[in-house]
Amino acid sequence: MPDKKVVIVGGGISGLSFASQAIQAGYQTTLIESTDRMGGCFDSHRLQDFSIELGAHTCYNSYRGLISIIEKYGLVDSLLKRNKVSFKVYHNGKIEKIVKHLSFLEIFSSLPKIFQAKKNQLSVKDFYQTILGSRNYKNILGPSFNAVLSQDAGPFPADSLFKKRERRKDIFRSYTLQAGLQAITDKVSQDKRLTTLTSCTVKTMEQNGPRFQLKLSNETELTADALVFATPVSQSAAYLKDLNPALARELAKIETASVESVGVMVDKTKVKHPPFAGLIPTDDNFFSVVSRDVITHNKFRGFTFHFRPGLLDKKQKMAKICEVLEIKQNDLASTAERVRVLPKLNMQHKDILAKIDQALAGGNIYLTGNYFQGLAIEDCINRSFAEFERLSRQLPT
Numbered sequence: 360m361p362d363k364k365v366v367i368v369g370g371g372i373s374g375l376s377f378a379s380q381a382i383q384a385g386y387q388t389t390l391i392e393s394t395d396r397m398g399g400c401f402d403s404h405r406l407q408d409f410s411i412e413l414g415a416h417t418c419y420n421s422y423r424g425l426i427s428i429i430e431k432y433g434l435v436d437s438l439l440k441r442n443k444v445s446f447k448v449y450h451n452g453k454i455e456k457i458v459k460h461l462s463f464l465e466i467f468s469s470l471p472k473i474f475q476a477k478k479n480q481l482s483v484k485d486f487y488q489t490i491l492g493s494r495n496y497k498n499i500l501g502p503s504f505n506a507v508l509s510q511d512a513g514p515f516p517a518d519s520l521f522k523k524r525e526r527r528k529d530i531f532r533s534y535t536l537q538a539g540l541q542a543i544t545d546k547v548s549q550d551k552r553l554t555t556l557t558s559c560t561v562k563t564m565e566q567n568g569p570r571f572q573l574k575l576s577n578e579t580e581l582t583a584d585a586l587v588f589a590t591p592v593s594q595s596a597a598y599l600k601d602l603n604p605a606l607a608r609e610l611a612k613i614e615t616a617s618v619e620s621v622g623v624m625v626d627k628t629k630v631k632h633p634p635f636a637g638l639i640p641t642d643d644n645f646f647s648v649v650s651r652d653v654i655t656h657n658k659f660r661g662f663t664f665h666f667r668p669g670l671l672d673k674k675q676k677m678a679k680i681c682e683v684l685e686i687k688q689n690d691l692a693s694t695a696e697r698v699r700v701l702p703k704l705n706m707q708h709k710d711i712l713a714k715i716d717q718a719l720a721g722g723n724i725y726l727t728g729n730y731f732q733g734l735a736i737e738d739c740i741n742r743s744f745a746e747f748e749r750l751s752r753q754l755p756t
């Protein structure tokens with residue numbers, strides 16, 4: 360029986376990827392999730408054999424950490440290649456090609472500045488305005504980056520947005536699964552070596568010497584040799600307020616933004632638009648539409664609208680969806696809604712992270728999530744794997 364106890368709080372890909380390492384190395388691992396469903400932003404809404412993604416939707420063959428989990432859980436043969444369909448622009452009520460909104464003249468005249476602009480010193484807006492032109496940024500690049508991040512991407516550090524990662528040529532360039540990406544987190548959370556507690560939170564936590572004593576909302580207690588927080592940053596800050604105030608103060612400096620997502624499934628005969636991967640609005644009350652047209656289905660098409668927060672109520676969102684897709688409300692076969700909170704990174708972020716890692720050093724608290732290297736799934740997994748390495752050095756089994 361393993362004797363070192365690891366408790367992880369938060370059942371998204373950050374918590375689950377940490378858990379996959381911990382159970383494999385032989386730690387007695389418990390994962391606490393506040394909702395009734397594991398996966399967090401891996402959130403596939405399913406109807407019959409069709410699914411749409413309410414959160415993360417695109418994974419690449421450069422996500423080596425994710426692929427290592429897919430391999431570990433025997434899911435490689437379940438991967439589906441995404442069809443090559445293009446992203447379109449939604450402009451003044453019309454679906455148009457991206458190139459129509461790009462000024463090539465401005466690109467050519469700005470390109471020489473590529474040598475002056477330092478990606479690691481500039482925000483997304485400053486970097487891309489410099490190398491591709493401010494009109495291009497305003498008309499199409501800014502809206503495209505907002506669509507990628509489901510928030511205003513302008514202040515983000517440019518080097519945290521797209522990263523060069525080595526590809527695995529033996530895996531589809533971009534892929535999903537028939538039952539959606541949540542099939543991955545479902546599989547990890549069903550690992551028999553992992554104890555999972557859903558609809559559960561930590562009520563109190565105390566440190567007694569090297570161990571932690573936790574009281575949970577289900578009125579049980581747990582002890583832990585190591586405590587891992589994999590919740591959204593604001594939640595981790597709240598949890599750590601008494602346990603490690605200095606750390607909590609640094610976490611509280613990281614701002615957050617919410618996104619209101621509504622996914623719809625429609626009988627495919629009702630949608631006249633040809634297949635598209637997604638829509639980028641030039642100026643509207645949604646950040647993006649992500650479609651499931653990347654996977655062909657005989658009956659349904661699916662679309663998830665990621666709305667700007669606080670602008671539309673449910674009825675207005677449904678009306679907007681019908682307007683964009685040119686369908687009627689009773690054409691909708693199934694709908695689902697979510698609100699998610701994402702970190703807003705800015706140019707001060709690296710300094711905050713350095714202080715967070717300083718405050719963590721030498722202790723038995725571990726932090727992971729999408730507010731370290733970046734928001735992408737692979738960034739979360741890389742952080743979890745690095746934190747697990749620290750744990751295995753400090754607390755060998």
Ligand SMILES: Cc1cc2nc3c(=O)[nH]c(=O)nc-3n(C[C@H](O)[C@H](O)[C@H](O)COP(=O)(O)OP(=O)(O)OC[C@H]3O[C@@H](n4cnc5c(N)ncnc54)[C@H](O)[C@@H]3O)c2cc1C
Pocket residue numbers: 368369370371372373374391392393394396397398399400401413414415416417418509559560561589590591594618620665699701727728729734735736737739
């Ligand atoms: C709309 C959207 C689209 C995206 N698309 C992509 C994409 O295509 N490709 C990509 O690489 N990345 C994408 N991302 C980013 C990526 O999906 C996320 O950054 C990543 O999945 C976050 O994982 P996480 O585990 O850190 O956080 P989360 O997935 O948010 O998980 C945190 C978990 O903690 C739980 N929790 C919260 N409070 C508590 C508490 N008090 N106690 C216990 N548990 C708690 C939550 O319920 C949740 O399950 C997208 C994100 C969003 C929102």
